Amino acid sequence: MKSVSGKRGYTAATMVFAAALCSGNVASAEEYSIKKGEFAGSFETSFFTFNGETVISTIANGSTDKKGPGEYQSQTLSDLTYFSPARYCKSADGQFDGIAFFVSKSRAVLTFKKGQLYLEAGSGSAPVNPDGCMYVDTNDGQNHFELGVTYNVTGGSGKFSGASGSLYSESEGVVLEATEGYVGDALFGATTGKLSGDFCTDCP
Structure with a gap:
């Protein structure tokens, strides 16, 4: 993730999703709809890189409404990039x-009690419209962000083996600590958000 440290005081940060243990049940064809999913967690800069760029690692816990697949933990790696110019x-x-x-690129794993979902977003090139906004809140003097991302469901395990579909993550957060480094800023902060969308297993 490229930093803009020194330019109007903005620091780059981002968003959420996460992972844990699941069972190995064989999936059957089912459809799932998430209308009012919510999550909360924290993020930090990771030593993991996408194409040489450091990424943000986010851990979060979430839940879905009754029609969704239930409570989950998530982990996300995201490379966030500023436009040039x-x-x-x-x-x-x-x-x-x-x-x-x-x-630019994001991979996520959502871990439910009986299986996992694998998510992917970002094409590596700049889109027409921004995904997020980083700003300084003059009330507290801290860097805040707002972010909306559409993830493709690329597969899963256990009950969600063979899953496909689309999920939309809308989040906001605050950078609590930041240190400048030779590969960009190292960040730590908190985030909350909402999750919605539809996916199915063994879709026709």
């Missing part, structure tokens, strides 16, 4: 000016 944005409430960024 820079593009600017405003916070959702319109109070603060920020700098726009996009998800």
